[in-house]
Amino acid sequence: MSIITLTTDFGIKDHFVAIAKGKLLSKIPHCQLVDVSHCIDLYNVGNASYVVSGAYASFPKNTIHIICVDAELHENSRFLLMRFDGHFFLAADNGICSLLTQEREYAVEKVVLLQNKPEHLSCMDLFADVCAAINGGADAESLGELIGSEDYVGMTELRPRISEDGNVIFANIVYEDHYGNAVSNVSKKLFEEVGKGRPFLFTGSKYKMTRINKYYADFNTETRALSEYHGSSLLIFNDLEMLQVSLYKTNPATSGSVKSLLGLGYHDPIIIEFESKNE
Template structure:
């Protein structure tokens, strides 16, 4: 692969030089690489949020894409740097659960602990493995270097424990998992969960507010009112037409939600 796509997902923000440094390292090793920014505005150190967003977007890229994810509160510790090989994609980042949802989605994976310092930038900073380990490894991988040349396969890697919805015959209890920039409350309840209810969702309750049924689109609700809708990632979302559900409800991640 000479003209690969390498995506970047981090909690670095856009104010500082960190993302630019990673881009520079990648292009210094493979000037033909195409770098795509997924987001650099993951909430600081929020591994669950990073895992959710990465798992929601990676399949939309061409086969062979290398996804580099750095949400790394344990940088410089004993946590391993890893490379994950799936059937159609590669993932590079810290072994801290950031790829946990992807492990659950892929039928076959191989995980490699990155141990060959020949492919690292030197000296390796204790606080910036994104620049010194993950970026160069992604670049070398894009040039055709085998994962086995850069590390050793391991069966010992971190998964991610997320709150799962509680399913009963006539109701589902879930939680707000993520809040996007529009103030939409994205829950951990999927379309498939809703299909298991004996009856179609009649009401959705959150913070003592009750919403009747699901809307097919935002226009079905009056301006400024709450609605429940299936979002583009197939999760149940609570929204406000032309407004912010987060602000209206003073909601936060982890809030309870009940469908019945």
């Protein structure tokens, strides 16, 4: 039985998700459909890549992951089938694939530029046909043209940059989650490789921090009660080991979020400066 996940910017108010599922079930009646998210910010490939990166590895190998974000079908649009880390990914050629694989490019097994047919009136028509072909045992290469990484869109805009002297990481906020946390594109692996245990100064908007919490309530309770830290800003590596800015025990709907209170939202720059190696 095929497992197919769906990540879209369709929302949940309208009929678009039902249409997508209907097309898939019409082609593969016994497939198992799993919703990852349909609330990706409109056309936001950075949001989509973060959410899918966090979810896909929990599924069995050979799961098909459909990412229908900024994926309008027209005469100049291109769509990809990527085999990565033992999974299949279907997405528009809009940078999502490069963001998904940016820290594990070695795990990309193959990328196929799919062939659009006249009967495909939407990306979901194309994706449903591709899913049916994979479910039937078709080789990825038979579904289009095998291409290299230089032949599909690479998005470098939302990748961290390291200064020439190796002391600074220039990065961005790439996602705001349900709790109002602002997630950056700095992984724990990158932070440790660049920092090498050195003291650091984090700057985002006008706010500065010099410590990463081990867990949310990792505060000094010898001098202050834990309740007194409600609303305090903190840095922490989240469950995906990405550095995020958080506010302790706040509710975005009432007391505010990192975006509303600290002014850090999607695409905003952050800087992490490590103590110079010569100091």
